Amino acid sequence: MEFLKRNYFDTATQLTVNSNTITADFLLDPDPRRQYVSDGYNNDSLTASLTITFDQTQTVDRIMLMSHNLKAVNIFYNGATANAFVLTGVTATSQLTSLTGSDHYFRCTSVACTSITFDMKSTQVANSEKAVGYIFATQQELDFDRIPDAGGFTPVLKPKELKHELSTGSIRVHTVANRWDVKIKFKYISTTFRNSLKAIWDQNDSKVFVPFGTITSWDGFAFECTWNGPFEFYKFSDNNAGAGFSGNIQLNQT
Amino acid sequence: MSDLYSLNGQIKNAKSRIFRRCLIKRRLLGTGIYESDWIDISEDVIKWGSVKKEVDASRVNSFKFSTMKLTFSNHDGSYNPADDEQSLWYGYSSQQRTLVRIEVGFVKDELGADGVWRQIELPGQARWDEAVWDVDGYTWDGQPAVYMGYISGDINLAGTNQLTVPIVPLTEAFRQFAARRLTGYNTSLTAYDFMTAVLRDQQDSSGNYLFRPFFGNTTTYWDIASTTVEYANLNTSTADDVKDSTAWDIVEKLAIAENSVPFVSADGIFKFAARNGNMASPTFHFFGGTGFSSEYGSTIKKIGFYGERFSKYYSRVSVQFRQDDTTTSFAIRESTFRVSGDSGPWVYGEKTLEVNNLWIPTLTVADVIAGELFDEYSALRKEIEITTSLVPHLDLLDRILVTYDTTPPSQNGLWDLYNWSDAATIGADELVWDDSGGDAIKLSAKEFRLISIEVNLDSGESKFVGRE
Numbered sequence: 028m029e030f031l032k033r034n035y036f037d038t039a040t041q042l043t044v045n046s047n048t049i050t051a052d053f054l055l056d057p058d059p060r061r062q063y064v065s066d067g068y069n070n071d072s073l074t075a076s077l078t079i080t081f082d083q084t085q086t087v088d089r090i091m092l093m094s095h096n097l098k099a100v101n102i103f104y105n106g107a108t109a110n111a112f113v114l115t116g117v118t119a120t121s122q123l124t125s126l127t128g129s130d131h132y133f134r135c136t137s138v139a140c141t142s143i144t145f146d147m148k149s150t151q152v153a154n155s156e157k158a159v160g161y162i163f164a165t166q167q168e169l170d171f172d173r174i175p176d177a178g179g180f181t182p183v184l185k186p187k188e189l190k191h192e193l194s195t196g197s198i199r200v201h202t203v204a205n206r207w208d209v210k211i212k213f214k215y216i217s218t219t220f221r222n223s224l225k226a227i228w229d230q231n232d233s234k235v236f237v238p239f240g241t242i243t244s245w246d247g248f249a250f251e252c253t254w255n256g257p258f259e260f261y262k263f264s265d266n267n268a269g270a271g272f273s274g275n276i277q278l279n280q281t
Numbered sequence: 282m283s284d285l286y287s288l289n290g291q292i293k294n295a296k297s298r299i300f301r302r303c304l305i306k307r308r309l310l311g312t313g314i315y316e317s318d319w320i321d322i323s324e325d326v327i328k329w330g331s332v333k334k335e336v337d338a339s340r341v342n343s344f345k346f347s348t349m350k351l352t353f354s355n356h357d358g359s360y361n362p363a364d365d366e367q368s369l370w371y372g373y374s375s376q377q378r379t380l381v382r383i384e385v386g387f388v389k390d391e392l393g394a395d396g397v398w399r400q401i402e403l404p405g406q407a408r409w410d411e412a413v414w415d416v417d418g419y420t421w422d423g424q425p426a427v428y429m430g431y432i433s434g435d436i437n438l439a440g441t442n443q444l445t446v447p448i449v450p451l452t453e454a455f456r457q458f459a460a461r462r463l464t465g466y467n468t469s470l471t472a473y474d475f476m477t478a479v480l481r482d483q484q485d486s487s488g489n490y491l492f493r494p495f496f497g498n499t500t501t502y503w504d505i506a507s508t509t510v511e512y513a514n515l516n517t518s519t520a521d522d523v524k525d526s527t528a529w530d531i532v533e534k535l536a537i538a539e540n541s542v543p544f545v546s547a548d549g550i551f552k553f554a555a556r557n558g559n560m561a562s563p564t565f566h567f568f569g570g571t572g573f574s575s576e577y578g579s580t581i582k583k584i585g586f587y588g589e590r591f592s593k594y595y596s597r598v599s600v601q602f603r604q605d606d607t608t609t610s611f612a613i614r615e616s617t618f619r620v621s622g623d624s625g626p627w628v629y630g631e632k633t634l635e636v637n638n639l640w641i642p643t644l645t646v647a648d649v650i651a652g653e654l655f656d657e658y659s660a661l662r663k664e665i666e667i668t669t670s671l672v673p674h675l676d677l678l679d680r681i682l683v684t685y686d687t688t689p690p691s692q693n694g695l696w697d698l699y700n701w702s703d704a705a706t707i708g709a710d711e712l713v714w715d716d717s718g719g720d721a722i723k724l725s726a727k728e729f730r731l732i733s734i735e736v737n738l739d740s741g742e743s744k745f746v747g748r749e
Contacts, residue, residue, distance in 0.1 A: 060390045060398040096396025129396060155395035189299070189741035191670040194569040194581045194685070199670045201299040201387075201741045 028171040030227050031089050031235035034251060035164045036079045043078040057250065057280065058204065059094035059160040068157055071099075071149035075157040078106075079164060080142040086166050087112075088137035089240075090121070092130070092145075093247050094160025099124045099148040102133075104140035112138060116242055127151065130247030132240040137166065163249065165235055169227055172220040174238075179212035182238070182248070206280040207250045209236065214264045215271035221260045224276070228258045233281050252278040288403040291387035292672055293578020299671060300402065301329060301738055302384040302425070303351060308374035315380060315494050322369070325359060327443060328352035329738030332383065332428040334450070335746070336542045336677055337556070337593075337732050342636070344533065344543060346450035347735075349383070349430060356442045379432045380495070381448050382549070385673050385738060386425035404674040427673060427736050429549035431495065433457075451545045454495045455480070455529035461518045463528060468516045472508040472535040475515060476553050480528060481505075496551050504552045508539055512640045522640065538638045538646075540653045547676050554678065556657070563680040563728055567667060567745075570722070572684035581685060582742070585666030587722055590748070595634035595658040596626040600651040602641035612647035614655035625659060634658060662749040665729060671741045679731050681747055685724045 036042070039052045047066035054063045054077075065075035090102060090112065102121035103110045112121035112135035121133065143164050147157040174180070187203040216224075227234065237249040259274030284290045291297050303326050304319035333347040353360050358367030363375055370376050387403045405425045431454070434447030465479040481503045483491045496502035512535070514522045523531070536543045536553065543553050568574050569581025596616045603610035616625045634654060641647045665683060675681065729747025736743050 060392075060400065062398050064397055094398070150396065152395045156397060158395075158397040160398070189671075189739075191582055191742065193579050193670065194583055194687075195571070195579050197579065198295070200296045201671055202296065203299060203301065 028174045029089075029167055029237045029240060030169040031163070031165045031167055031237060033165065033233045034235060035081055035085045035087070036162055041079050041081065043076075043080065045076045054159060054162055057161065057206075059247070062094060062158040062160040065147070065157040068147075070154050075147045076144060077147065077159070077162075078142055078144040079162070081140075084139050084141050085164075086137050086139050087143065087164050088135055088167055089163065089165050089235075089237075090133040090135065090143070091161070091163035091237075091240075091249055092133075092159060093162070093249075094129055094158075095131075096129065096150050096152065096155060096158045097147050098126050098151045100126065101146040101148065102143065103146075104138055104143050106142060106144060108146070110138075110140075112136070114242065128244070130245050132237065132242060132245045132249070134240070134242065163235060168234065169223050172217065172223075175211050175213055179214075180238070181210040181212075183208045207252070207278070208280070209238075209252070209276075209278040211276040211278070212274075213260070213276075214273045216260065216273075217271060221272045224260055225258060228254055236278055250280045252280050255279055285389055286401055286403075288387070288674060289577055291389060291403050292580060292670070293576075294387075298388045298390065299741060300384070300386060300388050300425075301326075302382075303329075304382040304384070305369075306380040306382075307370055308378065310372060310374050313374060314489070315498070316373075319382060320369070322353070322359075325353045325355075326351055327354050329383075331735055331737040331739070333733070333735040334544065334677060335733035336544055337748075342533075342537050344536070346452050346545065348450070349381075349428060349448040350445050351381075351448060352443055352445045354442065355438070355444050360436070360444055360446070361438065362436075376432055376436060376446075381428075381430050381432060382426055383428040383738070384425040385427050385671070385736065385741075387671075387673075424548050425673065426548040427738075428547065429545060451495050451549060451551070452529060452543075454492055455532055456527050458491070458528045460523045460526040460528050460531050463518060466515050466517050466520070466523065468513050469511045470515045471511055472539050472541075472553065473505055475512075475531065475535060476505040476551075477503065480532075495549075496545075497549055502550045504546075504550050504554070506541060506554050508541075510539070510642060510646050512538070513642065514640050534638060534640055537636060538640050538650065540650050542678070544677055556678070557730075563682045565672065565675060565679070566682040566684065566726070567669060567672075569667070569683075569685040570687045572686045572725075574684070580669040580672060581683075582668045582670065584685060584722060585668060585744070587665040587724075588663060589661045590664045591629065591661065593658055593664075594625075594629055594661045595632045595655075596629065597631060597633040598636070598651045598655045598658070599633055600636045600638070600641065600647045600654075602639060602644070602647040604639060609644070612644055612651040614648075614651040614659075616659055625661075629661065664732075664746060664748045665724075665727075666733075666744065666746045669743045669745070671736075672743045672745075673736065675731060675734060675743075675745070677731055677734060681729050681731060681745070682726045683724050683729060683747070684726055685722055687722050 042051050044051050046068060047064060050063050053061040068075040100123050102112055115134045115136060150157060184205050185208045186205045189201040191199040193199060233251050233253050235249060236252045254276060256277045260272045262273050264270040264273040285294060302321060302323045304321055306315045306319055308315050330350050332349050335345050337343060358365060359369045361368040363370035363373060386405060389401045391399050393399060430448040430450045432446055433449045436444060436446055438444055463479055463483055480492050485491060514520055532543050541553055542556055545551055566577045567581050568577055568579045573579060598614045600612045601610055618626045620627050729749060731745055732748050733746035
């Protein structure tokens, strides 16, 4: 369970694509159904390229590709194809050739760079247009000391709904968007972890929250959020100064 | 399963996804002309409010187009004045008169086997080629805009990181322009000439169009019905009827003189059209109560009112077209007054609709106007106000049908008519229950012409007023 820095990729002007520029904005839309889709690259012999150029040098150790259909993709930094990221947890680099599934979370050895390029080479259904719904490029800020117990972790995907009750009594619902709402409850956390959480809270900035990021079989559960409400972890657990601290975290997707 | 890729399919769908968009066009600092592309600022909208437009809804010859107030999040200073580097307008002209386009509609998503999500927006896109499958007046023709306007008014920063932006309808471009500044007046101007040669083609000294930029910057956004009556009063910019008027005052007067309505369509087309409706046949059928349609579903939430609009009944129409207070200055049409069950003045009392418009050139023209108004308002017509779930594609003067039935099966009889009535008149396939009495509303494909449309963008609710 991690807090990451806000996404370094946050404006369409950072993005260069070699086709279908008009859908490039969709890479910043949290709705995974709105994807960047290449145009004219529905052939596995053609590479669709997507480059994010940062305003300044950034340290990257987390990359997420979400709602995509890619099989082979080469991810590299500073414009040189040889500059692959070294993935951690597996023996591999970011020259990926046989992806399955639509969401991938890559931990990598941190690299200070000014750009990241995604050379999208082939798709899981051969010879399709290359599609990506969302990209995160960022850096870990806090790896939780431990994860909360199941009762202390309440993730809810909340829809913004406009509800109508018709003259027949039936209900019609128009959904505008869905956003994550996560409550985390901890007891008995250490002073060190309390202080780390406080450092995050003190920043008053949005963060990326990834509860269970895994390189394989990842469910795509990650979102940019704000930590709303008070900081509660100065309360002693069980009314005992030696037992650790208790409190709640309220995260809302931006 | 219905076709969820059609607008009707989405309107009736029990659960659907909608979009609301706010788009702007700023003006370039040097040239003052509008930028070419719309900028999407929907993500910053906190409160949308509602939009409303009406013709003849509150009274005859009343043309109202609502203002709108959008509340934006200004946490990053995007809506600060143009001289602030954080502002969206930095490097552009003032925030005032920035064009605003509001769109609302449905989105149908589908994940293809190739891993690519495809979205179809309705109205605006159809699954099939429109040129092949579309028919005139069918709802696939629609587009998602429901309001066009521009920013005009005070934009006040507060310490809340929120601000409210006032937006006025495009017709204000005419209201904010003095008629005496227009060129092109002459003694043989028709209403059509005024709308086109004078307004549409009006230029400044450098050849820049004055009004076109508000209306798509092209002549195709001016849909003006042809007229023939010439208005000698519009002979010069210093004429009495011009010098103290705004361009919109003249448009309104011409509309009354021509018995027409001026309005801006949902997608920003300036129209000067006859009152008798946009389509020859109805474009949408509303169902409510126990009325049901597998094509349109049930959309009515409630009926605000339904009944004869006595306030718009007139047994007599008097059109004054000359200043002199003599009988020759008036064209009058009136119902015969007699004691009879079918005599309007006797049954409803005598009411006179007075139209005073000295631009009408002759008695013949005045008489035609009086005749048309008399035909419209001497009969007691019904009007209906319905509140519905989101129905985004209808426009003023569109024709609609309403089916609404609140009658439950008879409260008195326990059995259906087939079993208990004469078998000679009721067929074996008819299981007909007695109608209930009371004040229940019962409408069966009743046709109306829309004279008022309101869309609440915060609740996704539509409200329509239709007139028989």
